[in-house]
Amino acid sequence: MAGSGSGAAGIAGCAPAAGAQNPRSIAEVVRMVNTLEKPLELPCFLAHLAGPLQMTAALSTVSAQPAFTRSSPRIFVFLDPLVFTVVPEGPGxxxxxxxxxxxDARSLKAEIVFPVTGELAPEAPFEHIVFNEQFSTCAFCHDAETRAPDVPFARAFESLALRPPDEALVSLDELRSEVQLCDAGSDPYRCAMLHALFGREAVVEREFPETYGAL
Incomplete structure (x- = not known):
């Protein structure tokens, strides 16, 4: 039944520990993932994050996480200086x-594919986006890509950081409504993703730095 809370069933048992500190870097995310029970689904990882969470949502027509509808936008979670993105449905x-x-205007790029079934190596998030020895797959959208000298253990790349255009933004109030409307019986994964992010006391709207380039 829609709005019954059944979407939370997919994240039962997934919650932050008392006094939990959120990861602030890609390396800390890897360490967190490695401490959690496997197989680890993405909604469960998200539900382990401690609140309040600062987020922005937007339509995204050009990315590895396409999001074409306001009901399932690309969601940006800010854990300064880390930003990560997820989408509730679609190929990403x-x-x-x-x-x-x-x-002010660049970021180190990486990616983890879920579910995670075993321990992640420190280089895994960086190696997954390698296109060749000179570029990552992120270079197709993010200009001025170079190797990251502070990550000597992997083929890691940094490039210009981008923010969605204002006309693509989706308010968090809209997404809170989607949580209530979500039917976990017909769309369990999407519902679990939304519940993992919004099934908490505090979610705060966050703006991108003005120094980031616009998509």
Missing amino acids: RYLLEFGERRG
Whole structure:
């Protein structure tokens, strides 16, 4: 039944520990993932994050996480200096994508594919987006890509950080309504994703830095 809370069934037992501190870097996300029970689904990982969470949502027509409807936009979660993105449905729904801030206008890129069934190596999030020895797959959208000298253990890349255009933004109030309307019987994964992010006391709307380039 829609709005019954059954969407939370997919994240039962997934919650932050008392006094939990959220990861602030890609390396800390890897360490967190490795401490959690496997197989680990993406909604369960999200539900383990401690609140309040700062987020922005937007339509995304050009990315590895396409989001074409306001009911299932691309969701940006800010854990400064880390930003990660997820989508509730579509071909990118199993991806956790990262931009770890470097200066005012650049970020270190990485990606984890869920479910995670075993221990992640430190280089795994970086190696997954490698296109060739010179570029990552992120270079198709993010200009001025270079190797990241502070990640010597992996083929890691940083590039310009981007923000969605204002006309693409979706308010968090809209998404809170989607949580109530979600029918976990017919759409369990999407409902679990929405409940993992919004089934908490505090979710705060967050603006992107003005120094980030616009998509």
